[in-house]
Amino acid sequence: MSAELTAAPAVSIPTTKKTIHRRTRLWSVRLVFVVVWLGSWELAATHWIDPFFYSKPSAIGERLAGWFTTGTAFGSVWTQLLVTLEEAVLGFVIGAVAGVVLGILLGRARFVAEVAAPFIKAANAVPRIVLASLFIIWFGLGLTSKVATAVVLVFFAVFFNAFQGAREVDRNLVDNARILGASRRQVLTSIVVPSATSWIFASLHAAFGFALIGAVVGEYAGADKGLGLLIANAQGTFDAAGIYAGMIIITVVALLAEWLLTLLENRLLRWRPPVRTSGEQRA
Amino acid sequence: MTVIALRNATKRFPGTGGQPHTAVRDLTFEVAAGEFVAVVGPTGCGKSTTLSLVSGLEPASSGEVEVDGAPVRGIPDGVGYMFQADAVMPWRSVIDNVAAGPRYRGLSKAEARTRAMVWVERVGLGPFAGYYPHQLSGGMRKRVALAQTLVNEPRILLMDEPFSALDVQTRQLMQDELLRLWQGTGAAVIFVTHDLEEAIALADRVVVMTSSPATVKAIFDVPLQRPRQVEEIRMTPEFVATYREIWESLRDEVARARQEVSRVG
Numbered sequence: 001m002s003a004e005l006t007a008a009p010a011v012s013i014p015t016t017k018k019t020i021h022r023r024t025r026l027w028s029v030r031l032v033f034v035v036v037w038l039g040s041w042e043l044a045a046t047h048w049i050d051p052f053f054y055s056k057p058s059a060i061g062e063r064l065a066g067w068f069t070t071g072t073a074f075g076s077v078w079t080q081l082l083v084t085l086e087e088a089v090l091g092f093v094i095g096a097v098a099g100v101v102l103g104i105l106l107g108r109a110r111f112v113a114e115v116a117a118p119f120i121k122a123a124n125a126v127p128r129i130v131l132a133s134l135f136i137i138w139f140g141l142g143l144t145s146k147v148a149t150a151v152v153l154v155f156f157a158v159f160f161n162a163f164q165g166a167r168e169v170d171r172n173l174v175d176n177a178r179i180l181g182a183s184r185r186q187v188l189t190s191i192v193v194p195s196a197t198s199w200i201f202a203s204l205h206a207a208f209g210f211a212l213i214g215a216v217v218g219e220y221a222g223a224d225k226g227l228g229l230l231i232a233n234a235q236g237t238f239d240a241a242g243i244y245a246g247m248i249i250i251t252v253v254a255l256l257a258e259w260l261l262t263l264l265e266n267r268l269l270r271w272r273p274p275v276r277t278s279g280e281q282r283a
Numbered sequence: 284m285t286v287i288a289l290r291n292a293t294k295r296f297p298g299t300g301g302q303p304h305t306a307v308r309d310l311t312f313e314v315a316a317g318e319f320v321a322v323v324g325p326t327g328c329g330k331s332t333t334l335s336l337v338s339g340l341e342p343a344s345s346g347e348v349e350v351d352g353a354p355v356r357g358i359p360d361g362v363g364y365m366f367q368a369d370a371v372m373p374w375r376s377v378i379d380n381v382a383a384g385p386r387y388r389g390l391s392k393a394e395a396r397t398r399a400m401v402w403v404e405r406v407g408l409g410p411f412a413g414y415y416p417h418q419l420s421g422g423m424r425k426r427v428a429l430a431q432t433l434v435n436e437p438r439i440l441l442m443d444e445p446f447s448a449l450d451v452q453t454r455q456l457m458q459d460e461l462l463r464l465w466q467g468t469g470a471a472v473i474f475v476t477h478d479l480e481e482a483i484a485l486a487d488r489v490v491v492m493t494s495s496p497a498t499v500k501a502i503f504d505v506p507l508q509r510p511r512q513v514e515e516i517r518m519t520p521e522f523v524a525t526y527r528e529i530w531e532s533l534r535d536e537v538a539r540a541r542q543e544v545s546r547v548g
Contacts, residue, residue, distance in 0.1 A: 172369070175340055175366070190383070194374045270415075271373055271374040271415045271416075271417070
């Protein structure tokens with residue numbers, strides 16, 4: 001029911017010594033690309049285009065350095081970062097747990113799933129990001145409204161993959177477990193959940209990104225702390241460099257989270273052949 | 284003593300286009316304790332359905348299926364089932380795959396592992412106990428499945444073309460292994476295959492099925508001594524004579540199945 005809503009489990013690619021050599025070359029080319037890109041931007045903003053609108057790498061660097069040395073208009077940049085992180089992590093954990101549990105249960109209850117299908121589809125079609133405004137009316141300017149926005153974004157991403165994963169379980173494995181003496185609950189914990197794990201992890205990579213988006217958009221819609229507030233303030237003062245600086249901090253956080261998730265995934269999915277994963281994003 | 288009894292057992296599935304599809308009809312045969320029965324028939328005739336009925340995974344549409352004298356409702360006690368496709372859990376090591384049955388049946392992790400290790404050794408996978416299935420060959424995965432089934436000490440062993448995906452040499456090795464492990468357990472075996480040679484080499488009796496919808500066409504005794512060596516027994520005159528006799532019966536069904544396939548496709 002949801003080909004466009006799910007990210008497929010990562011495909012495995014064996015790594016050899018040859019690919020290590022290839023990877024060094026890959027990274028050098030990437031580095032050259034970044035240097036050319038930033039260099040041409042800097043050059044263009046110095047000579048031809050208006051840096052007031054488009055800013056330039058050196059200005060963004062200065063803004064970042066300023067934030068981290070003297071602080072922002074709202075206090076230390078670390079405070080803002082921690083607030084946003086707290087919201088995103090809470091939203092991620094709550095949304096992911098709820099998504100996994102409900103997705104797996106619904107994936108195994110065929111009739112209930114059929115009853116719920118149109119409602120879930122409708123709920124997924126709602127532009128959920130707009131809910132951020134509603135949550136601010138409900139929960140105020142504090143932490144709760146941002147967490148709620150993040151939860152809503154994370155939940156659906158994880159839910160659909162857990163649901164699909166629970167449905168795609170190999171019938172043979174289930175039959176085999178039943179013959180070996182497994183109860184319904186044991187089939188769920190020893191067969192369905194592990195089978196769905198690779199599907200769930202495929203969605204978790206994207207889901208932390210969604211949690212950050214939820215937190216930042218929530219702050220953007222109204223807050224007294226956080227990176228979203230910094231960006232909103234930068235917009236209000238026509239500070240293009242500030243907007244870019246905020247974006248960069250968020251990107252770095254997302255990449256770090258992705259790296260941590262990959263570590264966790266490799267640990268939990270040790271039984272798979274070695275994999276190289278690539279996160280999929282959908283905003 | 285009769286352990287498995289099928290009497291006029293019929294299984295219909297909801298088919299495409301509203302018409303029910305009959306997989307097997309009026310199946311009647313019995314298997315005694317300690318007896319090895321092979322079921323042969325043309326590919327796709329419904330042999331596997333027979334096993335589903337005995338295992339309780341699928342209820343019969345009509346007729347009776349009895350295990351230990353009681354009608355089958357749900358999975359009967361003491362049944363082991365080896366599937367055609369790989370059914371080992373890829374996320375568990377060899378030892379933990381084999382320990383699954385005892386764990387499901389309430390043994391502690393340590394006890395289950397101790398018991399599993401015995402069977403891991405018996406199927407010759409001792410040095411690979413900590414490996415994951417993806418690190419093993421197809422034949423080794425079949426050994427895991429065999430140990431996983433046998434660790435529960437089943438009194439009824441159902442096998443659905445378990446070795447059909449293996450190359451010829453590995454298959455013969457596994458057949459010998461199966462006979463060696465089965466001997467003396469007193470388990471009743473139904474072994475489904477489309478390979479008549481395999482059926483004769485392993486079984487005490489061979490049930491020949493008709494083409495779809497399948498029913499029992501004839502049952503043959505296999506007059507071969509045990510213990511057997513499957514590679515060698517194939518060359519004996521008794522084997523060849525038995526093969527010829529059963530093939531006479533099976534040939535028509537295979538030919539008819541082929542005609543049906545070419546008519547449909």
